[in-house]
Amino acid sequence: MIDFSKFVEFHGLKKWAALLVMFSVLFLPSQVFAEAGVEPRRIVLGSHQPLSGPMKTYSQVGRGALIYFQYLNDQGGIHGRQLVLLQRDDRFQPQRTLEVVEKLVMKDRVFALFSGIGTDTSESAMPLLKSQGVPHFFIGSNARRFTEPARHGIFGLLPTAEVEARVLGAFVGSNHPGEKVILW
Structure with missing residues (x-):
């Protein structure tokens, strides 16, 4: 039997490192920033969501993110800055995603995208985000292309779906040997 504990520990550490990077960026002193979406009293993030x-x-x-951001804002925000999350409805359609992300980046001037949902939807916005230097944090997709190879921003x-399958397979093999199991 393959021992996936080290693999899971490594990937868990990788996620915490990504969290640390994101929050380090958000918590840095204001003198460091000359970025779109980072203002004296607020930090503006954008998100494409299937709201319909x-x-x-x-x-x-996205609703969960809004609740957490409100909690942070109620605690004084990030170094006195309020977090603003602009959510736009992409209807889970890649072409629509590109349109709403273009508006978020070019018109609303967000600092970063946060927790966009979907593989093809998120991928459709990548060329624009790369060309404008806008990072995308916490993409809601288990596609390998968002984690391997590592890409700037x-x-x-x-x-990944492969990691999920290996972990679930190891669990089923250890806990339900010889049984017929359907994973969905």
Whole structure:
């Protein structure tokens, strides 16, 4: 049997490192920033979410982020700056994602994208984000392309589908040997 504990520990550490990087950027003193979306009293982030359409149940991720940001703001924000999260409805359609991300980057001048949902939707915005130097934190996709190879300014959130399959397979093999199991 393969021991995945070290693999999981490493990837868990990788996620914490990404969190540390994100929050280090957000908590740095104001003199460091000459960035879009970072203002004396607020930090503006953007997000593409399926607020309507067949995948709208995933918009709960964005609602959770808004609740957490409100909690942080109630505690005084980040070095006195309030976090603002502009969520735009992409209907889980890549072309629409590109349109809303272009508006977030070019018109709303967000500092970064935060927790966009979907593989093809997030990928559709990558060329624009790269050309404008806008990072994307915590992409809601388990596609390997958001974590391997590492790309500047791209921070995936979820383990890859391959990692999930290996971990689940190891669990089932250890805890339910010889049984028929369906994983969905």
